[in-house]
Amino acid sequence: MIRRDGYLRRLSRMKDTRAIKIITGVRRCGKSTLLAQFQDELRAAGVPEEQILSVRLDSMEAEPLLQARALYDYLEGHLAAGRRTYIFLDEVQLVPDFQRAVLSLFEHRDVDLYLTGSNAALLSGEMATLLSGRYIEIAMLPLSFAEFWSFRQGERAAAWQEYFRYGGFPYVPYIQDRTVRLDYLAGLYNTVLLKDVIARRNVQNVMRLEDMVRFLIDSIGSLVSAKKIADTLTSSGRKTTAATVEQDLAALRDAYILYPCGRYDIRGKQHLKSLQKYYVVDMGLRHLLLGEKNRDIGHTLENIVYLELLRRGFRVSVGKIDRREIDFVAEKDGQRRYYQVAATVLDPDTFRRELLPLQEVRDNYPKQILTLDTMPLGEGGIDQENVVDWLAGAL
Numbered sequence: 001m002i003r004r005d006g007y008l009r010r011l012s013r014m015k016d017t018r019a020i021k022i023i024t025g026v027r028r029c030g031k032s033t034l035l036a037q038f039q040d041e042l043r044a045a046g047v048p049e050e051q052i053l054s055v056r057l058d059s060m061e062a063e064p065l066l067q068a069r070a071l072y073d074y075l076e077g078h079l080a081a082g083r084r085t086y087i088f089l090d091e092v093q094l095v096p097d098f099q100r101a102v103l104s105l106f107e108h109r110d111v112d113l114y115l116t117g118s119n120a121a122l123l124s125g126e127m128a129t130l131l132s133g134r135y136i137e138i139a140m141l142p143l144s145f146a147e148f149w150s151f152r153q154g155e156r157a158a159a160w161q162e163y164f165r166y167g168g169f170p171y172v173p174y175i176q177d178r179t180v181r182l183d184y185l186a187g188l189y190n191t192v193l194l195k196d197v198i199a200r201r202n203v204q205n206v207m208r209l210e211d212m213v214r215f216l217i218d219s220i221g222s223l224v225s226a227k228k229i230a231d232t233l234t235s236s237g238r239k240t241t242a243a244t245v246e247q248d249l250a251a252l253r254d255a256y257i258l259y260p261c262g263r264y265d266i267r268g269k270q271h272l273k274s275l276q277k278y279y280v281v282d283m284g285l286r287h288l289l290l291g292e293k294n295r296d297i298g299h300t301l302e303n304i305v306y307l308e309l310l311r312r313g314f315r316v317s318v319g320k321i322d323r324r325e326i327d328f329v330a331e332k333d334g335q336r337r338y339y340q341v342a343a344t345v346l347d348p349d350t351f352r353r354e355l356l357p358l359q360e361v362r363d364n365y366p367k368q369i370l371t372l373d374t375m376p377l378g379e380g381g382i383d384q385e386n387v388v389d390w391l392a393g394a395l
Helices: 005-014 031-044 060-065 068-077 098-106 125-131 145-152 156-166 178-201 206-218 226-235 242-254 283-290 297-311 348-359 387-392
Strands: 020-024 052-056 085-090 111-117 135-139 258-265 270-280 315-321 324-332 335-341 367-371 383-386
Touching: 005 020, 005 031, 005 135, 020 031, 031 052, 031 085, 031 111, 052 060, 052 068, 060 068, 068 098, 085 098, 098 111, 098 125, 145 156, 145 387, 156 283, 156 387, 178 206, 178 242, 178 283, 206 226, 206 242, 206 258, 206 270, 206 283, 226 242, 242 258, 258 297, 270 283, 270 297, 270 315, 283 297, 297 315, 297 324, 297 335, 297 367, 297 387, 324 348, 335 348, 348 367, 367 387, 383 387
Parallel strands: 020 111, 020 135, 052 085, 085 111, 258 315, 335 367, 367 383
Antiparallel strands: 258 270, 315 324, 324 335
């Protein structure tokens, strides 16, 4: 199993805190494996087996437990008497009204609860209200490049080419054959689309939905609106409305296939509601849906950097400064960083174009240009760094 050390450290820091730990993320990004690895750490620290209670709710064995009352009775009946019990519930959203069982268990002072879910609806609406102030979310993504390279080892350049094309779903590095890799990604994509979008939202026009996903993945790095998407689909023969597109976008966000990135007005110091960009959860899906002909290196890099900033705990926006744009404004712990991403800035005109928006920002927060170039061309306190170096330093 590929160790997810960053997430494991976070879980270790949260161990025994009076909060429900909820790990969210797209299917097959490694949530179940993370729970298993953390349980191994508990055992290595001396926690007896009878104090670890784990249920995979998507397994056949767990079928009798797919009701809140049955789940609660089973878990309550297996608590370690007089000692803390560590409870792990994988894919808990499969149990209707699971929050009733979870909250009842939470009332036991000697229970430490860990849940996973593959749909953001897990933490929306009534559930969010019921759990308010009682949970910590750990948002999980597929492998970072640093994790991928640590597993693959060998030449970094070869690992980067592989990661850039096929992404970081944790099982992908184990597959050597290119065709089998694409088959695996296709099966994963179809499962997420069918179970977490189409079935959950009762989507009727599946072909329209698939066309919308392709359009958005092909439009990475471009500002879009529901109306623009609806107009594009309608002009291509998939008649729809902005309201329907909004519903489909919500379903895709909930399934963690697409991540929205809103705009931030740097001079006005406010987040803007109109227009946003979308990024796909893993570049393997982009390669799957767009094929070998996709040569948009710059926007692919932009997507990879966006996901890495999320992994590092930043809140990320697209920066707007007058009529210019900064790819990312990243904020964390009251600090801010600005990033421009490009395939190359060796051409002087390209370098000036990427540099100018950063120069117009009149604060002292770090500003950086990330490219595939190996020759740094920073200027005036604005650094340039090779993006692969930047990604590789993130373990």
